[in-house]
Amino acid sequence: MTASGPGNSGEVPTVLVKDSSGRDLLCFLEQLIPLDGSDYALLTPVDTPVCLFRLKDGSDPELIDAISDSEPILSVADVVLQEHDLTLVRSAVTLTVSGELDEPEPEDLEDDDGEEDDAETYELLVSFLVEEQEYGLYIPLDPFFVVARMDEAGAVLVEGADFDRIQPRIEAELEERELPE
Template identity: 35%
Template sequence: MTPQRDILKIIVLSCSFSIKKLSMSSPSFDSGRELDAQEIVTLTDSTGRSLDCYVENEVASDGVDYVLLQPVDLPIVILAWDDDEEDAEIPETEMVEDPEELAEIFLDAKAVLSERELTLKDTAYVMTISGEIPPLQEEDILSLEIEDDEESRLEPEELQLLTDFYHLEQHYSIYTPIDPYLFFAHTTANDELEMLDLSDPKVKNLVDLLIIQDDE
């Protein structure tokens, strides 16, 4: 039985989602939006995978260019449900982040998404999809209550359900964030993009500036 999806609040046993995805007050984006004139750059991770991103904003500080990026394609996250706890008041789920598990379920996830005319891509930093997602329905919204390692509660994140599937009797759900999924990077001396360390106070101030300017 699939857990109740009526803006369900759940406990996620991982905190990295809140690090990689930062909310912005602007509305959610559409993968079919027309931004042909907007600059596109490519992020590359240590494994050689790439991720094309729109440059939403940029600022220079001490001779270094900092950029606010939004993926061209729609990011997705995969949650693994503990079906034994489905009757619990607050069901538990876990965001799938282990590279080996993601690789194991990738083909199954790709197959169920293709049935909805969505193409799953193994991109850098976050998996993405291309194609037109269905209109947002209230019953498809999941509100995540995220706990970090110190058991402090972070601001809930809202996701839109795309589909469910099973792999080796494990129940998985595929979601896309409703708010924009943002990355922050700076240019290196070799004119390459490098992800920012958000724990650095100076970097946090620059990130805040990038978001504020982009909202204006």
């Protein structure tokens, strides 16, 4: 486990999470939740998470859930991001982008009535063509959380059935913590 202790610097601790494929993702430790004799961590990625979408004229972008690390689409995305001094990282859980990103302006996230548009949960970072098909890397506007189980070796990503079993219990614990005493 990598941790930059809270000490006097006021820094948020970081944790290196591993998934079942051996990939890792550096995250900030947001919450530590003890359940069933184990400590579970609620984490947010240090780098910016991104999602890959297939773009089609006249229809909504289509999320690409599973993609091989050697997929040619990712090689093209690498080149396009390098033009913006950004780097695509094939991390555990999600693709991430490292580098200096411009923060979206709050008014860009509002519609004409001055209200936030619930349908817009992603912001386009870059788009590009691969074999005459357009793709886009989008940044999720909602917080992106990762759940990991802490052990002596560090943090292990909670995946699949384990995640489905533990997620509602973590959410219930977090809601209980937020209630005023």
